[in-house]
Amino acid sequence: MSRIIAGAAGGLPLLSVPGTATRPTTDRVKEALFSRLDAYEVIADARVLDLFSGSGSLGVESASRGAKIVDLVESADKAAAVSRSNADLVNKTLKQQTVRVHHLKVETYLDRVTSEDQWDLVLMDPPYPVENESLTTILATLVPHLAKGAVVVLERSSRSQEPDWPAGLERFAEKKYGETRLWFAEPTAARL
Incomplete structure (x- = not known):
């Protein structure tokens, strides 16, 4: 059973998606991810976007840790x-x-977001069959909506190739946890 690890709702059990169509982020990976995000000081009062949210466990963890708005x-x-x-x-x-x-x-x-929509943290955990080309298109769509100092986290299989980062976004870190790989990206200075 998944749970919220820390923050105001820490310890709260979460529902999981029934069946095998989704691949939940393990508590171990989630704990490591949020330790890193806490170190980046990107969660408190953040506007968070959780794409391909599945059960929503990453987004609600952000809310528990002080995010202002989580979509x-x-x-x-x-x-x-x-x-x-x-x-x-x-x-x-x-x-x-x-x-x-x-x-x-x-x-x-x-496609429906407006020019005023800006995010400080974007969490993406797409299904593994989503192709690299589709991810690059999604990432490119996000670029104009990233706040200064924003962080984008992409979770994929450790066997997946690194995505093609679009103009305006560059990887600054990656970390492998067993079968999971996390890539961390930020807006480039030229974009800001």
């Missing part, structure tokens, strides 16, 4: 329902509406 985007019906349940549970625990769920394809959601 979970998930297109699969069962996963979006679990995201909504976990968001409701965390919002109730935090006594504020921090987490919002968008039951849409990632591309549709990004």
Whole structure:
């Protein structure tokens, strides 16, 4: 069973998506990821976008650790329902509406954002079959919506090739945890 690791809702158990269509981030990887994000000082008061959110565990962890607004985007019906349940549970625990769920394809959601929409932290855990070309397109769409000092985290299989980073976004770190690899990227100075 997954849980929120730390923050105001620390220890709260989370629902998981039934079946095998999603691949939840393990608590070990989640703990390591958020330790790094805490060190980057990117979570407190952040506007967070969790794309391909699955159960929403990464986004609600951000909310528990002090993010101001968290948007979970998930297109699969069962996963979006679990995201909504976990968001409701965390919002109730935090006594504020921090987490919002968008039951849409990632591309549709990004097509609808306005020029005012800016994120400090973007978490992406796409299904492994999502092709590198699609990821590059999604990443390129994000670039104009990244705040100064933003961090983008992409989670993939450790066997996946590194994505082609679009203009305006560059990788600054990566870390492998067993079968999982995390890439960390930031807006380039020229973009800001």
